[in-house]
Amino acid sequence: xxxxxxxxxxxxxxxxxxxxxxxxxxxxxxxxxxxxxxxxxxxxxxxxxxxxxxxxxxxxxxxxxxxxxxxxxxxxxxxxxxxxxxxxxxxxxxxxxxxxxxxxxxxxxxxxxxxxxxxxxxxxxxxxxxxxxxxxxxxxxxxxxxxxxxxxxxxxxxxxxxxxxxxxxxxxxxxxxxxxxxxxxxxxxxxxxxxxxxxxxxxxxxxxxxxxxxxxxxxxxxxxxxxxxxxxxxxxxxxxxxxxxxxxxxxxxxxxxxxxxxxxxxxxxxxxxxxxxxxxxxxxxxxxxxxxxxxxxxxxxxxxxxxxxxxxxxxxxxxxxxxxxxxxxxxxxxxxxxxxxxxxxxxxxxxxxxx
Amino acid sequence: xxxxxxxxxxxxxxxxxxxxxxxxxxxxxxxxxxxxxxxxxxxxxxxxxxxxxxxxxxxxxxxxxxxxxxxxxxxxxxxxxxxxxxxxxxxxxxxxxxxxxxxxxxxxxxxxxxxxxxxxxxxxxxxxxxxxxxxxxxxxxxxxxxxxxxxxxxxxxxxxxxxxxxxxxxxxxxxxxxxxxxxxxxxxxxxxxxxxxxxxxxxxxxxxxxxxxxxxxxxxxxxxxxxxxxxxxxxxxxxxxxxxxxxxxxxxxxxxxxxxxxxxxxxxxxxxxxxxxxxxxxxxxxxxxxxxxxxxxxxxxxxxxxxxxxxxxxxxxxxxxxxxxxxxxxxxxxxxxxxxxxxxxxxxxxxxxxxxxxxxxxxxxxxxxxxxxxxxxxxxxxxxxxxxxxxxxxxxxxxxxxxxxxxxxxxxxxxxxxxxxxxxxxxxxxxxxxxxxxxxxxxxxxxxxxxxxxxxxxxxxxxxxxxxxxxxxxxxxxxxxxxxxxxxxxxxxxxxxxxxxxxxxxxxxxxxxxxxxxxxxxxxxxxxxxxxxxxxxxxxxxxxxxxxxxxxxxxxxxxxxxxxxxxxxxxxxx
Numbered sequence: 001x002x003x004x005x006x007x008x009x010x011x012x013x014x015x016x017x018x019x020x021x022x023x024x025x026x027x028x029x030x031x032x033x034x035x036x037x038x039x040x041x042x043x044x045x046x047x048x049x050x051x052x053x054x055x056x057x058x059x060x061x062x063x064x065x066x067x068x069x070x071x072x073x074x075x076x077x078x079x080x081x082x083x084x085x086x087x088x089x090x091x092x093x094x095x096x097x098x099x100x101x102x103x104x105x106x107x108x109x110x111x112x113x114x115x116x117x118x119x120x121x122x123x124x125x126x127x128x129x130x131x132x133x134x135x136x137x138x139x140x141x142x143x144x145x146x147x148x149x150x151x152x153x154x155x156x157x158x159x160x161x162x163x164x165x166x167x168x169x170x171x172x173x174x175x176x177x178x179x180x181x182x183x184x185x186x187x188x189x190x191x192x193x194x195x196x197x198x199x200x201x202x203x204x205x206x207x208x209x210x211x212x213x214x215x216x217x218x219x220x221x222x223x224x225x226x227x228x229x230x231x232x233x234x235x236x237x238x239x240x241x242x243x244x245x246x247x248x249x250x251x252x253x254x255x256x257x258x259x260x261x262x263x264x265x266x267x268x269x270x271x272x273x274x275x276x277x278x279x280x281x282x283x284x285x286x287x288x289x290x291x292x293x294x295x296x297x298x299x300x301x302x303x304x305x306x307x308x309x310x311x312x313x314x315x316x317x318x319x320x321x322x323x324x325x326x327x328x329x330x331x332x333x334x335x336x337x338x339x340x341x342x343x344x345x346x347x348x349x350x351x352x353x354x355x
Numbered sequence: 356x357x358x359x360x361x362x363x364x365x366x367x368x369x370x371x372x373x374x375x376x377x378x379x380x381x382x383x384x385x386x387x388x389x390x391x392x393x394x395x396x397x398x399x400x401x402x403x404x405x406x407x408x409x410x411x412x413x414x415x416x417x418x419x420x421x422x423x424x425x426x427x428x429x430x431x432x433x434x435x436x437x438x439x440x441x442x443x444x445x446x447x448x449x450x451x452x453x454x455x456x457x458x459x460x461x462x463x464x465x466x467x468x469x470x471x472x473x474x475x476x477x478x479x480x481x482x483x484x485x486x487x488x489x490x491x492x493x494x495x496x497x498x499x500x501x502x503x504x505x506x507x508x509x510x511x512x513x514x515x516x517x518x519x520x521x522x523x524x525x526x527x528x529x530x531x532x533x534x535x536x537x538x539x540x541x542x543x544x545x546x547x548x549x550x551x552x553x554x555x556x557x558x559x560x561x562x563x564x565x566x567x568x569x570x571x572x573x574x575x576x577x578x579x580x581x582x583x584x585x586x587x588x589x590x591x592x593x594x595x596x597x598x599x600x601x602x603x604x605x606x607x608x609x610x611x612x613x614x615x616x617x618x619x620x621x622x623x624x625x626x627x628x629x630x631x632x633x634x635x636x637x638x639x640x641x642x643x644x645x646x647x648x649x650x651x652x653x654x655x656x657x658x659x660x661x662x663x664x665x666x667x668x669x670x671x672x673x674x675x676x677x678x679x680x681x682x683x684x685x686x687x688x689x690x691x692x693x694x695x696x697x698x699x700x701x702x703x704x705x706x707x708x709x710x711x712x713x714x715x716x717x718x719x720x721x722x723x724x725x726x727x728x729x730x731x732x733x734x735x736x737x738x739x740x741x742x743x744x745x746x747x748x749x750x751x752x753x754x755x756x757x758x759x760x761x762x763x764x765x766x767x768x769x770x771x772x773x774x775x776x777x778x779x780x781x782x783x784x785x786x787x788x789x790x791x792x793x794x795x796x797x798x799x800x801x802x803x804x805x806x807x808x809x810x811x812x813x814x815x816x817x818x819x820x821x822x823x824x825x826x827x828x829x830x831x832x833x834x835x836x837x838x839x840x841x842x843x844x845x846x847x848x849x850x851x852x853x854x855x856x857x858x859x860x861x862x863x864x865x866x867x868x869x870x871x872x873x874x875x876x877x878x879x880x881x882x883x884x885x886x887x888x889x890x891x892x893x894x895x896x897x898x899x900x901x902x903x904x905x906x907x908x909x910x911x912x913x914x915x916x917x918x919x920x921x922x923x924x925x926x927x928x929x
Contacts, residue, residue: 055832080376081835088836094829098851107847108837159837 004067006031006195007052007163012061014047014219021047022058023219029197031162034189036198036210040242044219045199049165052197053088054081065163087156087164091171093148095140101127101151102136108159126158129188146177153185157192164189166198170205182208203243207231215239235273236352240280247324248280248351257345263320267297268345276353283314283327285347293340297348301341303333317341378841383760386751390769393809397784398776401634404627404787411623411790422628432611436632439590439607442524443640447586449529451578454536457683461537462544465666466677473541474921476680478688480534481917483870484527485594485890486906490691491518491527492598493698493903501694504708519602527595530687532585543577544570580647587640591633591777593873594891608633609779609873616786616877623786630783634776641775692910699903717904720897725881726889730908732800733869733886737912740807741865745857747808748815753849755816756823757831770816773809778873781810786877798880806874811867815860822856823849855923862920866913886912 005028014022022044029035037045050056052063054070057078063071065086070079095104102123109119127133130150140148149169156164169185170178186209189196200206206213207227215222215230223230223239234240237248251259256272259279269279289295301319313331317324319341326341333339404411408419426432457476461469479487494500495518506515517523593609600606608629615626669676700713720726748770754760755767773781785806789797796802826849834848850857872887879888890905 053836055835081832082376082838082840084836085838086836088833090829090833092827092829094827094833096830096833096848096852107834107839111838111843155833155837 005029005064006033006066007197008062008064009048009052010062012048012051012063013059014044014051014056015059021219022051024061025216025219025221027214027221027224029195031195032190032193034186034196034198034209034211036200036206036213037216038200038203038206038210038213038242039216039222041201043216045201045216046167048216049088049167049197049199053086053165054079054084085161085163087159087161089152089156089164089166089169091168093140093152093172095148095151095155097140100137100139101132101143104140104151105136105155105158108155112159122158126154129157130154145173146181149173149181153188157188157194163195163197166196168199168201171200171202178205185209215242217242233349234280234351237278237280237354240282240349240351245283245325245327246280247283247286247322248278249322250277251279252277259348261320261322263322265299265320267343267348269348269350270346271350273350274352276351278351278353279348280351281343281347281349283325284312285344286317286324286326287342287344288315288317288326288328288330288333289340289342291338291340293342295340295342297343297345298340299343300338302338303335306331306333306335376841379754379758380760380762382750382841383754383758383762383766386747386754387762387766387769389747390751390766390812393805393812394769394772394776396788397781397809398634399784400788401627401630401780401784404624404783405631407624407627409624410621411787422624423631425625426628426632432629432632435606435608435611438521438596438605439609439633439636441521442528442592442596442607443586443590443636445525446528446532446589447582449525450532450536450585450589451581453529453533454540454581455574455578457533457537458540458544460676460680462541463667464676465668465673466680467673469666472680473537475684475688476537477534479530480532480538481866481913482531482692482910483594483872483887483913484531484592485598485870485872485887486695486910487527487531487691488518488595488598489890489899489902489906490695491523491530492899493694494518494691495523496899497602499704501697501708518599520599521603521605524596524599524605527599528589528592530691531595532589533687536581536585539581540574540577543574576647580644583640583644583647587637587644587775590640591637591779591873593779593876598894608636609777612779612783613873613876616783623783626783627787630780634780637777637780638775695903695910696907698900699907701900704899717901718908720901721904721908725884726905729884729886729889732883733909734912736800736803736807736885737865737868740804740811740868741861743804744808744811744815744864745819745861748812748860749819749850749853749857750845751812752816752819752823753845756820757828757849770812773811773813776810778810778871779877781806782874782877785809785874789878798882800883802878803875803883803885806878807864807868807871810871810874811864814863814867818860818863819853819856822853826852858923859920862916862923866916869909869912869916 007027007029009025009027012022012025013020025044025048027035037048039045047056051058051071052065058071058073060073061071062069062073065084068079069075069077070084071077096107099107102120105123105126106119109122114122123136124133127136130153132147132150132154135143135147140151143151149172153169166185170181173181182205198206198209200209210227212224213227213230214224217238223235225233230239231243234243240246240248249261251261251267253259253272254266257268257270259267259269261267287295289298291300299319299322301317301324303315304318305316307314308331312327312329313333315326315328315333317326317339324341405422406418406420407416408421409416460466461473461476466472482490492500495502495516497503497514497517497519500514500516500518502516503514518527590607591609593607593613596605596607597610597613600610612626612629612633615622615629699717700715702712702714702716722730751766751770754763755770785802789802789805791797792802830852831844831848834844839847870887871885872891875885875888876891879885886905886909890902890909893902893905
């Protein structure tokens with residue numbers, strides 16, 4: 001059997017007047033895969049999600065859901081959202097305040113003309129799945145934020161569509177609850193075997209939830225890959241910075257594996273990827289060694305500040321004119337002391353400037 | 356096959372913003388036809404009538420410029436035109452001054468129970484202009500008004516006051532529109548003060564200096580727009596200047612239109628030509644108003660959180676200011692209404708107040724025969740128009756606010772246009788448009804229904820627009836994604852969520868319909884006579900006391916609706 005993607009976007013563009021919001025995005029999403037559209041606000045991720053749902057019409061491109069083409073600018077196809085058979089969980093949850101929890105959840109089932117008794121059973125089942133049994137007669141306004149969020153999820157899940165979309169589903173919850181819900185949502189989606197697309201601006205949320213991250217910026221798809229590959233091998237300054245803390249070093253290339261930093265010291269890197277005279281390294285990849293270390297890629301430095309964060313300690317290090325952040329499990333280095341920092345060549349990444 | 360493909364392509368190409376469905380564009384098309392016909396037909400026929408040389412249904416009639424030349428090109432019509440302008444300008448300025456003072460007192464001064472005062476001072480807005488004019492006649496007609504009777508009893512000479520004068524007309528209209536000005540001005544008055552005034556106070560401004568240098572300049576755009584909108588409404592008013600100006604031969608454009616259409620020898624062509632002039636006056640007023648409100652977007656600072664502003668402590672002045680408000684309430688509301696009610700129990704206008712002669716005769720007459728059917732017509736029209744107009748307004752507002760169908764801009768514009776069309780002008784236009792209508796439409800009660808729909812749809816659309824802005828569009832989209840079509844969503848999601856706005860629009864329109872006179876008086880027949888027309892005609896046919904009784908009945912019906920609307924607005928929602 002040929003592996004047909006569950007959702008396929010081909011060169012999707014979207015403009016509002018003269019402003020281009022989405023500029024040619026291609027993504028193929030496999031059955032059962034969880035994708036995060038990650039990016040800062042204004043990057044076009046929500047617009048892209050609304051295009052998939054059918055709430056916005058793209059300016060150009062093609063969208064298929066399952067075997068069916070739901071949008072095509074060349075064939076003039078544009079299925080309205082009510083016929084696309086997808087689930088969508090809104091950022092605001094969009095629960096109908098004049099209906100009880102059970103009525104909210106059952107709405108989609110009634111539209112599918114499912115018998116009353118059967119619909120009731122399905123509602124009870126999904127409510128217990130999301131941990132809301134016993135609340136079915138309450139009105140949404142009497143529920144907590146987390147409970148409302150679960151109702152919104154249940155309403156989208158109960159109709160048993162294969163694809164479910166989430167627009168910043170956790171951004172209205174407080175931090176503690178948000179962290180719990182991430183794991184819960186992931187387990188639920190995996191258990192039901194759904195294909196899911198999340199829109200989020202929170203990189204840690206994307207990392208927990210997604211099998212694959214699609215990093216967006218300025219309407220374009222910047223990089224896609226597993227959370228680990230996007231984190232460990234960012235291709236641009238923006239990608240590296242957005243996915244976590246980073247040190248950037250301006251340099252000049254001696255050859256494809258060697259750079260010279262402004263102080264004149266020569267460092268080995270993992271391999272040159274483009275013309276930009278820029279390399280980056282994550283704080284936790286930098287090692288602190290005693291002063292005078294002979295390790296390769298060691299720089300002479302001095303600790304200028306330290307912040308104890310529990311599991312790690314964050315040091316600020318001045319090393320040969322560079323101002324570096326270093327995250328270390330060892331909290332015992334003293335401010336002002338002379339040390340050496342080692343920048344392992346395999347973690348020194350050649351980056352593209354900008355996005 | 357190709358036909359379908361072309362249709363598909365055209366639909367697709369037009370579909371450029373938020374996705375919309377074929378059902379949505381079909382609904383928009385239907386609404387465009389309905390609202391377009393309601394609004395544009397009378398306007399087109401107004402111009403047609405102005406260009407004809409003889410009344411409708413005259414054989415061998417032709418076109419002529421004579422009517423327009425008579426209205427625009429000769430001095431015959433200068434007097435009513437200038438009077439109309441003078442009334443508009445005086446009432447606009449007068450109401451704005453009263454509105455600023457009242458709004459300032461109830462929002463900024465430490466008076467007892469400001470909320471209750473605000474409600475009480477708003478009352479005159481709900482009385483129809485005709486009812487107010489009658490009430491002030493009862494109070495201040497020369498010689499026989501109650502104030503003048505008391506004046507004579509006290510030994511005074513002649514009449515103390517007379518409402519049958521230009522200043523009487525301006526005064527009564529100001530009483531009617533000042534609450535409107537006050538309501539419009541309270542919102543910016545509340546919102547500008549908090550931060551801006553505090554900022555100025557920190558810099559050491561005294562309170563009076565503050566009022567002069569910060570508050571008033573900040574309010575200037577709002578005040579200008581009040582002057583314009585109230586001035587326009589006053590200029591097109593028919594009942595007040597025509598009723599109060601008759602004795603002193605004060606004539607206005609609406610009054611002239613009425614006389615040319617209803618008194619023999621009638622001249623519907625000249626009436627239509629005069630209608631175009633009145634339309635020009637109101638359209639220029641509304642045009643400048645819209646321009647100003649767009650400009651004032653820069654000034655008015657409506658922030659999301661209304662901050663509680665400390666009210667100015669009044670000390671020993673507190674009772675004086677409260678007394679002033681009570682005095683204002685007495686002369687604008689309590690006394691005239693009391694005079695109207697008292698007069699409605701009197702058998703005839705007398706030179707003395709005689710409590711032994713009070714009678715229920717006027718009310719008995721009001722509930723008999725043709726008079727009784729006028730009451731039922733008014734009730735029927737109020738209920739049916741309010742329902743239809745609210746429903747139509749709901750659909751129009753949904754298309755405007757919730758979809759991206761091409762043509763919704765035009766729908767928005769068409770549904771807002773009636774605010775600039777005076778009732779008299781709509782009436783003349785409809786006379787010309789519908790006098791030839793088939794199925795006995797002309798002269799039936801349905802012609803009034805059509806007139807009310809054209810006149811008041813704008814109020815329903817506005818009320819529901821405001822409420823749709825507060826409900827997130829995602830509520831609708833959530834149902835859409837689950838597979839609900841437009842009519843199911845309208846019924847099951849948007850309608851319940853805007854129920855309060857729908858109900859208050861219903862009540863508002865019902866009040867407007869009950870009080871409508873200027874279009875009705877041109878379009879009614881003996882089969883469709885309404886309470887407001889009956890009140891107007893009673894003045895000549897049965898005398899003022901009978902008119903008072905009709906007016907009191909109409910006032911009671913309005914009062915019930917106002918009470919319902921207060922109850923609705925006080926009720927909490929989810």
